[in-house]
Amino acid sequence: MAVPQIPALEAALDALFARLDATFAKIEKAADALAPGSGAALAKVIAAEEPLIKAGVADVVSIVAAAALELGGAARTLHAPVVPDPTDSV
Amino acid sequence: MISYRVGVAVMLLVYGLVFRCGPASAQTPAPAPASPALYEISSWSAGLGAGYEAIVPEAGSSRGGPTAIAYLARPMKDFALVARGSWNVVDGDVRVSPGIHYRFPVAKEHFAAALNYDFYAVSNVPSPANEWSVGILWARQLGRTLVLGASASYGLDTHDFRPVVQLTLPLHTGRN
Numbered sequence: 001m002a003v004p005q006i007p008a009l010e011a012a013l014d015a016l017f018a019r020l021d022a023t024f025a026k027i028e029k030a031a032d033a034l035a036p037g038s039g040a041a042l043a044k045v046i047a048a049e050e051p052l053i054k055a056g057v058a059d060v061v062s063i064v065a066a067a068a069l070e071l072g073g074a075a076r077t078l079h080a081p082v083v084p085d086p087t088d089s090v
Numbered sequence: 091m092i093s094y095r096v097g098v099a100v101m102l103l104v105y106g107l108v109f110r111c112g113p114a115s116a117q118t119p120a121p122a123p124a125s126p127a128l129y130e131i132s133s134w135s136a137g138l139g140a141g142y143e144a145i146v147p148e149a150g151s152s153r154g155g156p157t158a159i160a161y162l163a164r165p166m167k168d169f170a171l172v173a174r175g176s177w178n179v180v181d182g183d184v185r186v187s188p189g190i191h192y193r194f195p196v197a198k199e200h201f202a203a204a205l206n207y208d209f210y211a212v213s214n215v216p217s218p219a220n221e222w223s224v225g226i227l228w229a230r231q232l233g234r235t236l237v238l239g240a241s242a243s244y245g246l247d248t249h250d251f252r253p254v255v256q257l258t259l260p261l262h263t264g265r266n
Contacts (some may be wrong), residue, residue, distance in 0.1 A: 056203070063167045066168060067169060080133075080167070081166065082126060082165050082259055083166065084135055087193060088163035089239055090258075
């Protein structure tokens with residue numbers, strides 16, 4: 001599904017990414033305080049995963065559309081298939 | 091700061107939409123679907139567990155402690171309605187988080203993104219405000235019963251980062 005370009009959403013995502021970057025920096029600093037050198041290793045892992053994380057966050061519009069379909073369908077019929085998943089407990 | 095009342099209203103609206111009064115209110119009754127009704131207790135999952143929850147605030151020192159956990163979930167296809175409660179056994183702090191999970195498997199591992207509204211009942215003063223949070227969850231079934239899970243959530247008001255590691259025992263798993 002194509003993600004529509006919404007300037008307000010783009011700005012909100014940019015702000016969220018800036019917060020994410022600040023949070024990552026804080027976590028790296030905390031890791032360094034616990035074990036010197038681990039912050040750099042963590043930064044490397046985060047840098048490798050960052051495009052994936054940001055793509056996932058930016059896909060939020062598609063997720064909201066999917067939620068509207070599934071939850072809307074459930075609201076209309078009051079029925080929904082049950083597909084248990086381990087993450088239901090977290 | 092996002093108001094506590096707005097959070098409650100939105101969460102009730104979402105739940106109300108899903109659980110609104112029966113098909114009788116619809117103009118044309120829908121054909122009986124094969125999947126179970128949302129209000130059928132057997133379609134819900136529930137369980138108990140234990141874990142460790144930490145709080146990494148935007149400013150100040152980190153803290154954390156062991157917690158007892160209970161959850162109630164209505165699994166669906168890609169989404170799940172989930173209410174999770176945790177009680178810190180050391181300082182008595184309670185967090186109850188109703189929300190919605192969106193699952194996304196990665197390399198056969200179970201991941202989900204969560205949008206929750208966190209309610210706090212905290213023994214310590216000052217008590218953190220209730221707030222919206224977003225999180226990433228991971229879980230793996232261990233054998234036939236236990237589920238190992240981990241999550242990282244981020245408070246949209248406090249900007250606190252909350253990593254959690256937990257082990258849960260499903261008492262009932264929702265079924266079709």
